[in-house]
Amino acid sequence: MTSYGMSHEAAREALAALALDALDPAERDAVQGHVPQCAECRAELASLREAASELTYGVAPVPMPEVHRNRVRSRLVARAGAEGAPASPIVDRPPVALHRHTGEHRHSDLAHGEAVDRAPARLTPASLQIMIPHASQPPQLSFWQRAVRSPAWWVAIAASIVAVSSLYSLLKVSTQRDTLTDAYQMAASDKATRRSVVDSLRLVVEDRDRVIANLTGPQVALVTLTAAGARVPAARMFWNQPVNAWTFIAHNLPAPKAGRTYQLWLVTATEKISAGTFTPSVNGDAIVHATYVLPKDALAAVAVTDEPAAGSPQPTTVPFIVGSNSGR
């Protein structure tokens, strides 16, 4: 089957990228033109999208600072509460029974698993009418006849409606005001804490920005190191040349033997420069940061050797992982 100039085979090949939203616009349009017409591709795309969405679970949850968390929560609930309020009184609502509880009931009780519609039964002119005692019973007709002819009765009815409506509106506004006030007070009272949090976060962000810049800068040179073995160690050296920053990232490194450590070397045509010693995590991962001035074309290779715990001035063993600088 073809559609939008794309064969089934070509579309199927592109589904993984579509699941990641990584297709270029023209190809995306072509694939999206094919998928609705092809049950096989629809199922495949759904399956791949589900797998892609799991990637987010690989990110370690990071609780928001309490002040931030509460502030966002208060704002959300207040916004939702304000939007959820009716734009006008519900005059067409069927009359409610006299015994029905007519207060505000919007609190969730998740612990009890209740899932019923607990939308508030709002007091309206229509519902108020049935609060008149025995309004439809024949013995009260003479009372009614007298009442409806009395202007004072109608004034009292109108006043009651206005009073109850106003009371309801007041309660609603008051609730929203309290929510907003809580949010404001929360933010204001934690000013000092917030400043402290901001300061510490700034340090974290600055550190992370530095790492990111050293990995992704426009003049970063990259050396990939490889090795043989059952579980192959892999490593990359990012060299941010303008600031002379070196970032070494490795995976699957075996733990060094007791009394030994790994040592990282910058290899030039004339010398081997130590970039520091390191020990990988229990997962075999490692990151090493170093600063060293080296002429742009001087780096021949990057290597890692197994050395005594204190390190060595020059490599004493054959590098077990090495990468040549072939440029990007």
Added chain:
Amino acid sequence: MNPTPSQPPYPLSNVAALYSNGDDATAMLDAALVQRMAKGDEHALGALYDRWHPLVHAVVLRIVRQRDDVDDVVEEVFWQAWRQAERFQTARGSVQTWLLTIARSRALDKVRALTRLREEPMDGVAGDMVVQLAAEGDPAMDAEAEERRTIVLAAMRDIPVEQREALELGYFGGLSQSEIAERTGLPLGTIKTRMRLAMLKLRERLQVLRGDAR
């Protein structure tokens, strides 16, 4: 089964059972909350926020990377969920998947907006860093999410580094295949192949989460 660095330290069949039960309960509670949201219950929104804000926050932070902007994006994620609760259909996926999809989308929108604002190219993401940072763990997270994360990370480690990098630049970096090719200096065809192989391997490794290993 003896644990190895690339496999979770427990029988996969048990993990499938754990998730088939846990997911049901989680899905029911989340679906009930979204149902209430659709009916205008703002407290259900608060409850959904309480349940999912750590993960939503982490995903947004992972993509946006600028603390100053994270709170606003998190708020917009849940606000969009509130506005679209009526349209949510459980048959099309779980609430958490729906929520995290919104989170990723809003976070990428923010990154693109900031990039336009600064008139500079969007930074790529160092794929290798992701697993490294995520592996540091958070003792406060609940056991189920921790187990799930362990499995996802193990699956990611099983993917060759160069394939993983293509996958993460696409998913977390919001880069298209052409942009990744341009950024890495690799042929477009290479990027396409790497991304496809990474996705197929990821799906295969994560089947255990759905208990339908084939």
